[in-house]
Amino acid sequence: MKVVKNEELPDKDMCAGSLRNVLDAxxxxxxxxxxxxxxxxxxxxxxxxxxxxxxxxxxxxxxAKELKDLELNDFIIRKVFPTTPVTIIYEASEYSHTLKNVLAELSNWGAQHRERIKQSMRKQS
Structure with missing residues (x-):
């Protein structure tokens, strides 16, 4: 983790705005x-x-519930094909691709966390 010294702390309004953004996400x-x-x-x-x-x-x-929620928020597209039986295909929308960096960072953090837990368990053994 990178520690930055002598950096000013964000003001109260900036923190509140960041918090709102995170809560919205x-x-x-x-x-x-x-x-x-x-x-x-x-x-x-x-x-x-x-x-x-x-x-x-x-x-x-x-x-089913999660797919409906994601479709309502424009993250996925539900395509219905008039076959017998009906074929429904779900695909990621362009909007969902805006999460690419978030998903990559979560994946990296998850791998680091898993390794940290493994090391912690080894120390306890």
Missing amino acids: LYVLNGKWKLAIILSLVQAAKRFNEIQHELAGISPKVL
Whole structure:
């Protein structure tokens, strides 16, 4: 972690604005599954069962709700094809690609955290 010395602290208004921004982002992307669903669909468009299979542990009810929420917030596009039976494909919207840096940073942080936990467990053994 980079420590910067002699840097001025942000003022109260700047902190409040940053906090509002973070809370807005968390409100839209809340929950255990939304970012994972977006990441899955950024890699490739998928059908419902493909998403559920990739995200082991998510129930169909929760997946359906999360997909609706993501569609309402313009993160995914739901395409319906008039086949028998009807085929529905979910894909990431252009807007979801704006999360690319966030997802990369979360992935990096998650890997660092996992390694830290492993090292901590080794020390305890």
